[in-house]
Amino acid sequence: MFGFFSNSIENLKKTVSKTAQALIGNVVDTVSEEEEFSEFVLDDMEDLLISADLGVTYAAELVDKLRSQDKIKPSQVKNYLREQFTQVLNQAGSNKLNFSESNLNIYFIAGVNGVGKTTLIGKLAYKFKQEGKRVLVAAADTFRAAAEEQLDIWSKRAGADIIRRDKADPASVVFEAIQKARNENYDVILVDTAGRLQNKYNLMEELSKIKSVIDKNAPEALRECILVLDANTGQNGLQQAKVFKDAVALTSVALTKLDGSAKGAIVLAIAKEMNLPVKLIGVGEKMEDLKEFNSSDFIEALFN
Ligand SMILES: Nc1nc2c(ncn2[C@@H]2O[C@H](COP(=O)(O)OP(=O)(O)O)[C@@H](O)[C@H]2O)c(=O)[nH]1
């Protein structure tokens, strides 16, 4: 079903080239000519990993493993990182976006303002429409009129239908979408949500209310709860993930704006710290600029 995605490694290499330089290139340049992993070299390596946005704890763990051994030499540091990163991505679970041919599929899209939720919904709507699915978009970001308007434009562009009720209670919009999807045999509901983190408590209440409307009214549906993170926010994204994970049971992450970002290492940090798989990546502002994330391709693009 993923014929829509063109997973060209060459394109992915371009997309992650800055991340590869920050995360691997700089470490290899600094470390690989050394005779041994002295404290001095290990400190440098740790600093580089942290500045590549891998996170303080994870960077320290990677360096500690080298400190307490003598099999791996500095010249093998690239291989070492490759093994470690592969393992972490594999542990975080499957990268395949769940989809059921025989059921309703509900994708709940959450994340703070500006990360790219509405754009992601437009891209997903388009992808599913291309695959011949019946797609309904639920405008549950009812707080700002402009947000609904933007979603409306994306839906029309993608050829999907939309439920929008200006200023209505977001959970009631989702309830209505589920009824409509049932009655009219839709395959997919995409739920757009608000992201005003200034009012964290209210937002999390609102999201968990929407989530329980979905769980209660469509228990048979395949339900994915996707957190959208902007690749450029680096470690900040990890903090966001923790807040959202506490409020709603996230199943995966979509990482947007990976195009041109040097902070793509957040993929590894999320897998390591949150045990959440990245399933989708945004690589531009256009409707086609969505890719299915694939761990081994990502590793390949980073390391070769
Ligand atoms: N370069 C790039 N820009 C993106 C991507 N996804 C979204 N954007 C841009 O990010 C901005 C915010 O997107 P929007 O969908 O409105 O975010 P929302 O507030 O989370 O709904 C818009 O200008 C989008 O065009 C992406 O993958 N790459």
Ligand SMILES: [Mg+2]
């Ligand atoms: Mg939006």
